[in-house]
Amino acid sequence: MNLGKVVGTLVATRKESTMDGLKFMLVKHVDPEGKETGGHVVAADAVGCGPGEMVLIATGSSARQTIATQNRPCDAVIMAIVDQWEVNGVDKYKKD
Amino acid sequence: MNLGKVVGTLVATRKESTMDGLKFMLVKHVDPEGKETGGHVVAADAVGCGPGEMVLIATGSSARQTIATQNRPCDAVIMAIVDQWEVNGVDKYKKD
Amino acid sequence: MNLGKVVGTLVATRKESTMDGLKFMLVKHVDPEGKETGGHVVAADAVGCGPGEMVLIATGSSARQTIATQNRPCDAVIMAIVDQWEVNGVDKYKKD
Amino acid sequence: MNLGKVVGTLVATRKESTMDGLKFMLVKHVDPEGKETGGHVVAADAVGCGPGEMVLIATGSSARQTIATQNRPCDAVIMAIVDQWEVNGVDKYKKD
Amino acid sequence: MNLGKVVGTLVATRKESTMDGLKFMLVKHVDPEGKETGGHVVAADAVGCGPGEMVLIATGSSARQTIATQNRPCDAVIMAIVDQWEVNGVDKYKKD
Numbered sequence: 110m111n112l113g114k115v116v117g118t119l120v121a122t123r124k125e126s127t128m129d130g131l132k133f134m135l136v137k138h139v140d141p142e143g144k145e146t147g148g149h150v151v152a153a154d155a156v157g158c159g160p161g162e163m164v165l166i167a168t169g170s171s172a173r174q175t176i177a178t179q180n181r182p183c184d185a186v187i188m189a190i191v192d193q194w195e196v197n198g199v200d201k202y203k204k205d
Numbered sequence: 206m207n208l209g210k211v212v213g214t215l216v217a218t219r220k221e222s223t224m225d226g227l228k229f230m231l232v233k234h235v236d237p238e239g240k241e242t243g244g245h246v247v248a249a250d251a252v253g254c255g256p257g258e259m260v261l262i263a264t265g266s267s268a269r270q271t272i273a274t275q276n277r278p279c280d281a282v283i284m285a286i287v288d289q290w291e292v293n294g295v296d297k298y299k300k301d
Numbered sequence: 302m303n304l305g306k307v308v309g310t311l312v313a314t315r316k317e318s319t320m321d322g323l324k325f326m327l328v329k330h331v332d333p334e335g336k337e338t339g340g341h342v343v344a345a346d347a348v349g350c351g352p353g354e355m356v357l358i359a360t361g362s363s364a365r366q367t368i369a370t371q372n373r374p375c376d377a378v379i380m381a382i383v384d385q386w387e388v389n390g391v392d393k394y395k396k397d
Numbered sequence: 398m399n400l401g402k403v404v405g406t407l408v409a410t411r412k413e414s415t416m417d418g419l420k421f422m423l424v425k426h427v428d429p430e431g432k433e434t435g436g437h438v439v440a441a442d443a444v445g446c447g448p449g450e451m452v453l454i455a456t457g458s459s460a461r462q463t464i465a466t467q468n469r470p471c472d473a474v475i476m477a478i479v480d481q482w483e484v485n486g487v488d489k490y491k492k493d
Numbered sequence: 494m495n496l497g498k499v500v501g502t503l504v505a506t507r508k509e510s511t512m513d514g515l516k517f518m519l520v521k522h523v524d525p526e527g528k529e530t531g532g533h534v535v536a537a538d539a540v541g542c543g544p545g546e547m548v549l550i551a552t553g554s555s556a557r558q559t560i561a562t563q564n565r566p567c568d569a570v571i572m573a574i575v576d577q578w579e580v581n582g583v584d585k586y587k588k589d
Binding site (some may be wrong): 362 | 458
């Protein structure tokens with residue numbers, strides 16, 4: 110899974126009909142230090158996340174293994190909201 | 206999904222027969238600021254988009270989860286036309 | 302799909318037996334201007350292409366959605382020969 | 398598969414329910430010399446690994462081919478703990 | 494498929510049990526000139542290759558389309574040993 114930070118939302122009215130009801134989030138990738146890497150992705154939200162939250166993103170066919178996304182043309186899904194992570198025993202991120 | 210801008214079309218007469226009738230669009234990737242990143246992809250059009258439009262592209266096996274593309278050797282599909290997106294509450298793109 | 306130019310062929314006698322009869326082509330990736338990007342791939346030929354031709358390549362599981370490649374350990378297939386493409390209304394490539 | 402070194406753990410309480418019970422590990426990619434490449438991934442642990450261990454990571458749909466991860470929105474799994482590897486006959490890594 | 498050169502072997506005793514019996518090879522990617530690109534992958538061996546040989550590697554779900562790897566958490570497989578390739582009619586590699 111990729112680590113990312115939710116930074117925005119995206120609206121698309123005209124789309125494959127099976128995508129109706131899915132919320133698109135704009136997510137910037139972050140590294141283990143919590144810094145943005147320059148990469149980004151538009152992901153469907155399967156967990157009810159909001160702006161500023163750190164999340165995990167599953168891509169490819171794995172992005173279709175949620176109730177919200179199965180059998181849909183969706184290749185990136187937010188499937189977890191991150192509470193905390195540590196590297197070598199040092200907390201690098203802790204949710205407020 | 207990847208963000209992209211439709212910049213052109215591509216014609217291929219000789220192809221796997223299951224690809225007949227699909228329209229190939231040339232799409233340049235854009236970042237959350239709407240600037241081109243230098244990347245591109247040739248994607249099948251599942252939504253009836255046109256030149257200049259901002260779109261979402263699904264890749265891999267997810268590109269086959271539309272009526273137009275299922276069971277076809279297609280690894281990139283335009284499955285939504287973007288109306289608007291915002292980053293940190295600021296509109297970065299709004300369709301005319 | 303990726304845009305590429307067929308530049309050579311590859312022979313492999315010892316291989317997974319299901320790959321027998323498939324022709325391997327060496328393809329260099331090109332950008333929308335038709336210039337080589339530095340990337341390359343070895344792809345199975347599903348359409349009968351030849352050296353110098355511009356082609357489309359499908360990758361991943363989509364590469365197995367042709368009669369020639371289904372159920373085979375093949376992750377890249379040439380599934381179309383390109384006749385022409387244009388960017389912003391200007392022809393960037395036209396087959397002779 | 399990718400070579401990586403387990404450097405930390407990640408906690409996510411709110412997630413797709415099928416991910417319950419899976420342990421998320423933060424893994425930094427290493428090259429054949431054992432040096433970090435700068436890349437990283439968050440992977441589910443299918444083998445009971447710990448910090449500092451060298452591991453193999455399978456990605457994409459292959460990440461769902463373990464008992465722990467099948468049918469889950471998981472695109473990276475640690476499916477082996479590395480004991481040793483050599484390049485051109487020279488040991489580059491040997492577990493203590 | 495990716496072009497690569499087998500440079501070493503890797504041993505992992507503790508692993509997902511379905512991976513038992515598979516041999517892991519360390520493979521460095523090469524370009525059409527036969528030069529190493531800096532990339533590498535750990536791939537399962539489905540053809541009985543040895544050090545120094547040029548091989549083709551299939552990745553993703555296609556890596557599971559061999560008898561040795563089906564239904565296993567394996568995302569890269571060596572499915573062919575390369576005898577020869579040419580670019581623009583010039584031999585770039587020929588096996589001894």
